[in-house]
Amino acid sequence: MTSTRDWLLEDSPTSLWQANAGRAYRVFMALLRNPLSALGGVIILVLILTAIFAPWIAPFSATGQNLKARLLPPSGVNLMGTDELGRDIFSRVIYGSQITLTIVGLVALISAPLGLLVGAVAGYFGGWTDRLLMGFTDIFLSMPKLILALAFVAALGPGINNAIIAIAITSWPAYARIARAETLTIRNAEFIQAVQLQGANPLRVIVQHILPLCTSSMIVRVTLDMAGVILTAAGLGFIGLGAQPPLPEWGAMISRGRTFILDQWWVATMPGFAIIIVSLGFCFLGDGLRDVLDPKSEGK
Amino acid sequence: ATPADALVIAQNIDDIVALDPAQAYEFTSGEINTNVYDRLVGYEAEDTTVLAPGLASEWVADDAAKTITFTLRDATFASGNPVRPEDVVFSFNRVITLNLTPAFILTQLGWTPENMADMVSIADGKVVVTYEGDFSSAFVLNVLASRPASIVDEVLVTENAVGEDLGNAWLNTHSAGSGPFVMSDYRPAEIVRLTANETYFRGAPAMKTIIIRHVAEAATQQLLLTSGDVDIAKNLTPDQIASLPADTVKVETFPQAAVHFLSFNQKTESLTPPAVWEAARYLVDYDGMTETFLKGQMEKHQAFWPKGFPGSYDETPFTYDVEKAKQILADAGVETPINVTLDVINSTPFTDIAQSLQAGFAEAGINFEILPGTGAQVITKYRERTHQAMLLYWGPDFMDPHSNAKAFAYNSDNSDATYTATTTWRNAWAVPQELNDKVTAALAEPDQAKRNEDYIEIQKEAQASSPIVIMFQAALTIAMANNVDGYVNGATSDFVYYRLVTKE
Amino acid sequence: MSPAPTSHRKRIWGRRVSAIAGFVVTVFLTFLGLLAITFFIGRVIPIDPVLAVVGDRATNAVYEAARVQMGLDQPLPVQFFRYVVGVFTGDLGRSVSTGRSVVEDISRFFPATLEMATIGIIIGVVVGVPLGVIAASRQGSWIDQIIRIVGLLGYSMPAFWLGLVGLALFYARLRWVGGPGRLDIFYDGLVSPVTGLLLVDSLLAGEFDIFFNAITHLILPASVLGFFSLAYIARMTRSFMLDQLNQEFVTTARVKGVPERVVIWRHAFNPIRVQLITVIGLSYAGLLEGSVMIETVFSWPGIGNYLTTALLNADMNAVLGSTLVIGAVFIFINKISDVLYRVLDPRAR
Amino acid sequence: MSAIELNNVDISYGDSKVVHGVNLDIAEGESFALVGESGSGKSTILRAIAGLAPDWTGGISVLGRPRTHGIERRVARQVQMVFQDPYGSLHPRKTIDAALSEPLAINGVGNRGERVAAMLMAVGLDQRFRFRFPHQLSGGQRQRVAIARALMLEPKVLLLDEPTSALDVSVQAEILNLLKRLRREQGLTYLLVTHNLPVVSFLCDRLAVMRHGRIVEVADVALLKQGKLVEAYSQELLAATEGIVLVGTPS
Amino acid sequence: MANGAPPPSFPSRKGEGGAEPLLSVKNLRVSFPTHRGRVEVVKGISFSVGKERLGIVGESGSGKSMTGRSILKLIRKPGLVTADRMEFDGIDLLSQSEKQMRSIRGARISMVMQDPKFSLNPVMTVGEQIGEALVTHTRLPRREVNERIWAMLDSVRIDDPKRVAGLYPHEVSGGMGQRVMIAMMLIPEPELLIADEPTSALDVSVQAQVLDIIDDLVTTKGMGLILISHDLGLVSRYCDRILVMNSGVVVEECAAGELENASHPYTRGLLAAMPTINEQRDELPVLDRTQWAGT
Numbered sequence A: 001m002t003s004t005r006d007w008l009l010e011d012s013p014t015s016l017w018q019a020n021a022g023r024a025y026r027v028f029m030a031l032l033r034n035p036l037s038a039l040g041g042v043i044i045l046v047l048i049l050t051a052i053f054a055p056w057i058a059p060f061s062a063t064g065q066n067l068k069a070r071l072l073p074p075s076g077v078n079l080m081g082t083d084e085l086g087r088d089i090f091s092r093v094i095y096g097s098q099i100t101l102t103i104v105g106l107v108a109l110i111s112a113p114l115g116l117l118v119g120a121v122a123g124y125f126g127g128w129t130d131r132l133l134m135g136f137t138d139i140f141l142s143m144p145k146l147i148l149a150l151a152f153v154a155a156l157g158p159g160i161n162n163a164i165i166a167i168a169i170t171s172w173p174a175y176a177r178i179a180r181a182e183t184l185t186i187r188n189a190e191f192i193q194a195v196q197l198q199g200a201n202p203l204r205v206i207v208q209h210i211l212p213l214c215t216s217s218m219i220v221r222v223t224l225d226m227a228g229v230i231l232t233a234a235g236l237g238f239i240g241l242g243a244q245p246p247l248p249e250w251g252a253m254i255s256r257g258r259t260f261i262l263d264q265w266w267v268a269t270m271p272g273f274a275i276i277i278v279s280l281g282f283c284f285l286g287d288g289l290r291d292v293l294d295p296k297s298e299g300k
Numbered sequence B: 001a002t003p004a005d006a007l008v009i010a011q012n013i014d015d016i017v018a019l020d021p022a023q024a025y026e027f028t029s030g031e032i033n034t035n036v037y038d039r040l041v042g043y044e045a046e047d048t049t050v051l052a053p054g055l056a057s058e059w060v061a062d063d064a065a066k067t068i069t070f071t072l073r074d075a076t077f078a079s080g081n082p083v084r085p086e087d088v089v090f091s092f093n094r095v096i097t098l099n100l101t102p103a104f105i106l107t108q109l110g111w112t113p114e115n116m117a118d119m120v121s122i123a124d125g126k127v128v129v130t131y132e133g134d135f136s137s138a139f140v141l142n143v144l145a146s147r148p149a150s151i152v153d154e155v156l157v158t159e160n161a162v163g164e165d166l167g168n169a170w171l172n173t174h175s176a177g178s179g180p181f182v183m184s185d186y187r188p189a190e191i192v193r194l195t196a197n198e199t200y201f202r203g204a205p206a207m208k209t210i211i212i213r214h215v216a217e218a219a220t221q222q223l224l225l226t227s228g229d230v231d232i233a234k235n236l237t238p239d240q241i242a243s244l245p246a247d248t249v250k251v252e253t254f255p256q257a258a259v260h261f262l263s264f265n266q267k268t269e270s271l272t273p274p275a276v277w278e279a280a281r282y283l284v285d286y287d288g289m290t291e292t293f294l295k296g297q298m299e300k301h302q303a304f305w306p307k308g309f310p311g312s313y314d315e316t317p318f319t320y321d322v323e324k325a326k327q328i329l330a331d332a333g334v335e336t337p338i339n340v341t342l343d344v345i346n347s348t349p350f351t352d353i354a355q356s357l358q359a360g361f362a363e364a365g366i367n368f369e370i371l372p373g374t375g376a377q378v379i380t381k382y383r384e385r386t387h388q389a390m391l392l393y394w395g396p397d398f399m400d401p402h403s404n405a406k407a408f409a410y411n412s413d414n415s416d417a418t419y420t421a422t423t424t425w426r427n428a429w430a431v432p433q434e435l436n437d438k439v440t441a442a443l444a445e446p447d448q449a450k451r452n453e454d455y456i457e458i459q460k461e462a463q464a465s466s467p468i469v470i471m472f473q474a475a476l477t478i479a480m481a482n483n484v485d486g487y488v489n490g491a492t493s494d495f496v497y498y499r500l501v502t503k504e
Numbered sequence C: 001m002s003p004a005p006t007s008h009r010k011r012i013w014g015r016r017v018s019a020i021a022g023f024v025v026t027v028f029l030t031f032l033g034l035l036a037i038t039f040f041i042g043r044v045i046p047i048d049p050v051l052a053v054v055g056d057r058a059t060n061a062v063y064e065a066a067r068v069q070m071g072l073d074q075p076l077p078v079q080f081f082r083y084v085v086g087v088f089t090g091d092l093g094r095s096v097s098t099g100r101s102v103v104e105d106i107s108r109f110f111p112a113t114l115e116m117a118t119i120g121i122i123i124g125v126v127v128g129v130p131l132g133v134i135a136a137s138r139q140g141s142w143i144d145q146i147i148r149i150v151g152l153l154g155y156s157m158p159a160f161w162l163g164l165v166g167l168a169l170f171y172a173r174l175r176w177v178g179g180p181g182r183l184d185i186f187y188d189g190l191v192s193p194v195t196g197l198l199l200v201d202s203l204l205a206g207e208f209d210i211f212f213n214a215i216t217h218l219i220l221p222a223s224v225l226g227f228f229s230l231a232y233i234a235r236m237t238r239s240f241m242l243d244q245l246n247q248e249f250v251t252t253a254r255v256k257g258v259p260e261r262v263v264i265w266r267h268a269f270n271p272i273r274v275q276l277i278t279v280i281g282l283s284y285a286g287l288l289e290g291s292v293m294i295e296t297v298f299s300w301p302g303i304g305n306y307l308t309t310a311l312l313n314a315d316m317n318a319v320l321g322s323t324l325v326i327g328a329v330f331i332f333i334n335k336i337s338d339v340l341y342r343v344l345d346p347r348a349r
Numbered sequence D: 001m002s003a004i005e006l007n008n009v010d011i012s013y014g015d016s017k018v019v020h021g022v023n024l025d026i027a028e029g030e031s032f033a034l035v036g037e038s039g040s041g042k043s044t045i046l047r048a049i050a051g052l053a054p055d056w057t058g059g060i061s062v063l064g065r066p067r068t069h070g071i072e073r074r075v076a077r078q079v080q081m082v083f084q085d086p087y088g089s090l091h092p093r094k095t096i097d098a099a100l101s102e103p104l105a106i107n108g109v110g111n112r113g114e115r116v117a118a119m120l121m122a123v124g125l126d127q128r129f130r131f132r133f134p135h136q137l138s139g140g141q142r143q144r145v146a147i148a149r150a151l152m153l154e155p156k157v158l159l160l161d162e163p164t165s166a167l168d169v170s171v172q173a174e175i176l177n178l179l180k181r182l183r184r185e186q187g188l189t190y191l192l193v194t195h196n197l198p199v200v201s202f203l204c205d206r207l208a209v210m211r212h213g214r215i216v217e218v219a220d221v222a223l224l225k226q227g228k229l230v231e232a233y234s235q236e237l238l239a240a241t242e243g244i245v246l247v248g249t250p251s
Numbered sequence E: 001m002a003n004g005a006p007p008p009s010f011p012s013r014k015g016e017g018g019a020e021p022l023l024s025v026k027n028l029r030v031s032f033p034t035h036r037g038r039v040e041v042v043k044g045i046s047f048s049v050g051k052e053r054l055g056i057v058g059e060s061g062s063g064k065s066m067t068g069r070s071i072l073k074l075i076r077k078p079g080l081v082t083a084d085r086m087e088f089d090g091i092d093l094l095s096q097s098e099k100q101m102r103s104i105r106g107a108r109i110s111m112v113m114q115d116p117k118f119s120l121n122p123v124m125t126v127g128e129q130i131g132e133a134l135v136t137h138t139r140l141p142r143r144e145v146n147e148r149i150w151a152m153l154d155s156v157r158i159d160d161p162k163r164v165a166g167l168y169p170h171e172v173s174g175g176m177g178q179r180v181m182i183a184m185m186l187i188p189e190p191e192l193l194i195a196d197e198p199t200s201a202l203d204v205s206v207q208a209q210v211l212d213i214i215d216d217l218v219t220t221k222g223m224g225l226i227l228i229s230h231d232l233g234l235v236s237r238y239c240d241r242i243l244v245m246n247s248g249v250v251v252e253e254c255a256a257g258e259l260e261n262a263s264h265p266y267t268r269g270l271l272a273a274m275p276t277i278n279e280q281r282d283e284l285p286v287l288d289r290t291q292w293a294g295t
Ligand SMILES: Nc1ncnc2c1ncn2[C@@H]1O[C@H](COP(=O)(O)OP(=O)(O)OP(=O)(O)O)[C@@H](O)[C@H]1O
Pocket: D013, D014, D018, D037, D038, D039, D040, D041, D042, D043, D044, D045, D195
C-alpha cells in the first residue's frame, strides 16, 4: 500500500507510465482533500455503480405495471412510492441512472471533442479559417440553445438518441469558443514556437501540443455543463420530445408526474431529487476539478 | 374569487386555428362557434339529444323532391341587423365558395359552387334547401345542425371583407352571429372573452361575460380552480379530479361521442392476419385502465357509434384474456414475436394507454415500440399511411351514425392516390364489398328505426373482424366551483353551452 | 515611421469604415445562417404544416389548395429566397396556428417574455453580484459554502419543477402572489398595449391598481427565473473575484493600507465589471429562452410558449419569426456587451 | 562560408517597422552577441532568422542558403532557438522525455531512447529527471532541457534569446559553462541576445550593440573587455554595468 | 549616465541602526501546506533594521519576498506566519488586528511590489492609484492631492507627470511602471520601505536610474530601506548591510563593503559565479551545494 503510494509520488519516475500515474494520483488526492469535490466524486461514482448494477439493486422491474397499486406514497415496499401506472419509482430511478449516464457520456463524447477541434483549428490558424469557423460557431451560439435542440429533435423525431444528438449539436459551440480562446493564448507560447521550429506540421502542433492543454479546462467545463445537459434532456422530456415511454428517463418521469405534483408529490419529486443530486454531483466535481486542474496551481 | 356575473374557465385553447365557422375545425373553436352562432336547426342546451328549431321556427321536408323548406323566426343578430333568408343563403354560399376544411360536411349534400344558386334559394321569404344523394332528410337536418351551417350576419361580414375572402380573416378574430354571446376579445393562446348578447332570441344569458383563459398545464388549472380564481377547469386528469376538495369544487361527468381505438396499418405485413386483429381484442386491459387512470375519463366501449345515441351498439364482448389471445394466434399459426411500432400522441392519457397496451400485448408476443409524437406529427404520419400500429381517437363530424360508419366500415377505394380521411383508408383496410354496400344502404334508409337496426348490424360486423380495435368511449369530467350551475356539455365540443350557466 | 498626418487619418478612417463594414457583414451573415438553419430544420420536420391549417379530415382538394397557397409546392431554395425577401421587407408571413401575421403575434408575445426576463435578470444581478462578492471575500467560510451550494442548486434544479412548487406554495397556500397569467382576470384587457410591457403600459395609463396587480403576477415567475440567473451570476462573480483577489495589485492595495471595503469593491470588483457584463448579457439571453419552461407553468403568454406551440405544429413562419427575434436579441445583447466592454475597460480602448 | 548573413534587413510587426536596415555577418563557429536596450529589436532579429517573424525584407541567408519567410524543415535541422523564459518554453503537460523525443519524432529520426539519454547526459542532467514534468524542475534545469531540445536535431547554429536572464547567478554560471562546453565540443555557432555585458564577455567573440531597431556598433569582445567601445550608447551601457558589477571579483 | 546619478557611494550610517532599530524580527517562520504536509519557506530568520539600507539577496525561491510580505502581514491563508518577535517602532506587529495593520501599511511601512505588470490595477489610472495611497492616510483637498501626485511622479523622474498620471498601467512601459510603483509607495512618506526586486524588469541603464531615485529619497527623507534582490552586485552597491538568504535561512550577514570578504561558502560561491566584464576565466566556478548544505 505505502509502496504503491511511494511509487506514485516518486519525484523521479522511471517511466512515462509512472509519471502519468503519479500526476493522476496527485490530482485525485487533491480532489479528495476538498470535501465538496469528494462528495461530487462519490455521487458520480454511485451513479456509475448504480447504472452498472441496476438489475441487482432495483427491487422491481422498471416497466412492470401494476394498475392496482397506482400512486402509492413512499413506503417500505416502494421506497419512493409508485407512479401512475403502478410502477415502483425507486426501481425506475435506479434504472434511469443508466439513461442519464448514457446521455451525459455521449453528449460529452460528441460535443467536447468536436468543439475542441473546431476551436483549436480556428484559433491556431487564425485569419479566414478562424473567421469562417467562428462565424459558423457564432451562428449556432446566437441561436437559442433549447429552441435549437427542440427544433433538431422535432426534425429527427422524438427519442433518446435524437435528444442526445440534438443536445450535442447545440453544445459544441460553447466548447469551440473556449478552446479557441485558450488556443489563442497558447498559440504564441514559446513551447509551441519551439515545436514549430522543429518542423512540426500544424496537425501535430494542434493535436499533440495544443489540445492537451485545452483539455483540462474542457474537462472542467464539461463536468460543470453536465448538469445543464441533464436538465436539457429533462426539458426535452418535459415537452415530450425526449426519451420515449416506458423508458425511465428522469426528466420524462418528472414531466409525467407534474400533473400529480399537488397531490402525489412523490411522482415528480423523486426523479427531481435524482436529477438535482446528480447535477449537484457533477457541479461539485467540476468545481473541485477546476481548482485542481488549474494550471496555476499545478506546480504546487 | 371571480365576479358574480362572469364565468371564468381555465382551458387549453391553443388548438384554435380558425374561428370563422366556414373554417373552424378544432374542439375549442367548435365550442365558441356554438355559443356565438345559431343554425337553422340544432341540438339545444336544454336537451342536446333532440334536434330542435333554431333560427328556423319550422320546416317542411319533402323526401321525394329532396328539399326542405325553412321558415325563419323573427330574430336579430347581435349587431342589431335582422336575420334574413339572404343571410342563410350567404352563409351556406360562403362555406362552399371558400371551400375550407369543414366544407366537406356541406358538400355531402351535393352542393358545389356552380349549383349553389339552385340548391339554396329563397321563396316566399322562406329558405329552400335542396340536396342530392341517396339519403334521407333526417341526415340532411343533422348536417344542417353542424358547425359550418352556422348563420352569419351578411351585412356585417361584407363590411369587413378583404378582397375575395368573404370576411374570413375578420371572422377569425370577431364574431357576427345571432347566438347568446358575442366574441368580444380573442388573443390566441391567451384568452377568449365572450360577452352576453342582450337581444338573444331565447333570452339573454345570466352570465354577462365568459372568459376562457388559456392554461396549458393541468396542475396549474387545478391550482387556479382550488384557489377560486377560475370557476371551471376543463383539462384535469382523473387523478387530479379524485383529489379535489369536495367542499368547494364539484365534478360533473359528460359522456362524449369520441371513441378511442387501436388500429393496425394493413401495409404492415405482420399485422394483416385477421387472427392478429382478433387476438388484439383480448389483449387490451379494458377494465384495468378504465378503473384506474382512465376512471371517469373513458368508458369501455367496443363499437364505433357512441353509447347514448340512436343506433349505438353497447355490447362489450371482449375482455382482457391473454390465454385466449395466445390460443387464437397459435390456432391461426401466426408467428410471434411480432415487433411493430405504435404511434401515439405524447400527452396524457394516450401515453399511459400506450404503455398499458405495450405491457398487455407483450404477454402474447406482440411487442410495441412506442413512438410518441405531437398531435400534428402523428396525424402527418397517419395521413401518409406510414405508421404501423396507431393509438388514436375519432369524433363524429356531425351527429349521424353515418359519420362514423363511413369512417370505420366503408372504404371503396384503397389506392394511395385517393386520399380519404377515414380510419379505414388511413389504415389501408380494404373493407369487404358486402360491408361497403351495407353502409350505403343504411344511409339511404328512410325509416329511422330500420336505419338504426342497420347500423347496429354494421357495428357488429366491424366489431367481429376489422383491424381497428375500438376500446373506449370518452367522457369528460369537468371540475367546477360549487356555485356554478347549468353548464351543459353535450357529446362533442359542438355541444358546449354557457347560456344556462348561473352562479349563486 | 512618421507618415504624413493626412494619410494617417485616412488610414484610421479606412480602418474604421472597414471595421464597421466587417461588423455589418458578420451580423448579416449570422442572421442569414440563423435563418437558413432554422428554415431547413423546419422543412425536414416530419410534420406536415398544411395539416395545421386544414385539419386532418380535409379533402384532398382542400389540402392541395392550402399547400399551394402556402407556397409549399415550390422548391426549397425558392421558398427560402421568398422568405428572406419577406424578412427584409418586414414581412414574417402568417402563422398557421394563430391565423395572424407573425409580426403581430410577436409584438404581442415578446414583450411579455421581455418583461419577465428583465425583472428576472434584475433580481439575478441585484442579488447575485453581491452574493458572489461576499462569497469570494470570505472564501472558505460557511457563508461562502452556502452561497456556493445555492449557486450550484440553481444549476441543478429543473425550472418547471421549481415554478410549480413555487406556485403551490406562494400562490395556492400562502396567497402572497398572484396566480398564473399576467393579470387577474378582473384587470385583464383594461389597459391597451402601447409597449406591450404591462408595467410600463399601466403606468402610462395611470392605472396603479393594474400596475401592482401585474407586479404580484410577475414576481414569482421572475423570481424563479431570477434564481437561475442569480445562481449563475453569483457563481461567476465569485470566481472572477477570486481571480482578482489573488492578483498582485490587490496586495498592492493592501500594502497601501486601503480599507478592505475599498480593496474589494474598487480594486477587485472594478476590473471584473466587464466580464460580468458579458456574463449578465449571456444569462439575460439565456433567460429569454429559458422562459419556455416557465411560461408553460405560469400560463405566461410569451414568446417561448408561442415558439414551442408553433414548433409542435410545424408552424414554420412562427418558428422562424420567433427564432429570428430571439436570435436578434442574442446578437444585440452580445454586441451591447462588446460595446460596454470597450467603454468600461481601459485596456480595450 | 558565413553561418548567418543579414543583408539590409527590415522587420515589421503589422504596420510598425521595428528593425531597420540591419546587416550582420556571422562566421561559422563564431559566437556573436546582440546587446542593447529593451525593445530595440534584438529578439525580433532572432525570430526572423528562425522564421517566427515572417514579415521582413532584405536578405537573410543561413549557412549560405537564402532563407524563405516561413518555418522550413531544412532550416529546422540547422538552426534552433533557445528562449529566454525557462518556464514558458516547455510544454507543461509533457515529460522531459517527451519534450526531447518530439523533435526526433517530427523529423523521423530513429533510436530515440538512446539519443534522449545521451543528450540528457550531455547537458548534465541526471537520468532521474527524464520522466519528470517541467514543474518538477528548477529554472536552471528547465533551461538545460530547453538547450538539450534545441540540440536534439544536431543543428549547426543556435539562436539564444537571453537564455540566462531569468536565472540566478549560480545557475547562470552552470548554463554559461554548459553553452561554452557544447560550442567547443560540437563546433556550434551562437547568436546570443542579452543585455548583460559580462555574459558577452564570457561567452562571445564579437558583439553588436543595438538601439531603436538599428545596429549602432559592431565590435570585438576584446574591446568590450577593455571598455573601449566607441559609440556613446555603448559607453552608457558599459558604465551602468560597471557601476553594479562587483569590482575585483576573485578569480 | 543619463541623468547624472551620483557616483557609487557607501556612506556609513550603521550607527543609527544599531542604536534603536526601527524594525526587529526574531525567529520568523513562514509555512505553506503542500501535499507533503506543511513546508517552511522561511525557516526562522532574525534581523533588525534601523534608518539604514538593508539588502536581502539570495537565489530565486529562497524566501526573500515572503520575508518582506510577512512584515506587512500580507501572507494570506493557508500561509502561516510565526515569529518570536516582530516589532516595528515599539509596536508588536504580530498582535495587530487587520484594522490596526491598515493604519500602519502604506503610512508607516510600505512595500514596492516585485512585478509592476501585475502589481498595478489595470482599470485605474496611475494617478488614481498613487493618489489612493495618499488619500487613505491623510485628508487633503483634491487639488492638493493632484499637486502631490505630480510632484511625486516628477521626483521619480517621470518627464510629463500630468500626462502620465492619466495613463492606465498597460499604457506605461515596464520601467515607468516600476517608477510609478515606487512613487505610489513613497508618497505617504513611510518610515520603512521594503523594495522587492524593484528593478528586475529593467535593463541595466534604466535599472541604475531607478535605484538612484530610491537611494536619493532614502538619503534625503531618512527612512529605512529593505532592498530585496537576487543581484549581489546591485545590493552591494546600494546597501549598507546585506543578508544573504538561501532556502529560507540567512546564511550570511555582513556590511556591504565587506561582501567580498564574505565567509560563507554559499556567498562565496555566488560571488565567484558572476562573470565580469573583463572575463578571463574559461569556466565559471559553480556552486557546490554539498559544501554548505546543513547550515
Ligand atoms: N508581436 C509583436 N507585435 C508587434 N510589435 C512587437 C511584437 N513583438 C515585439 N514587438 C515590438 O518590436 C520591438 C522590438 O521587440 P523585441 O522583442 O525584438 O525587443 P528586444 O530587443 O528583444 O527587447 P527585450 O530586451 O526587452 O527583450 C518592440 O518595440 C516591441 O514592442
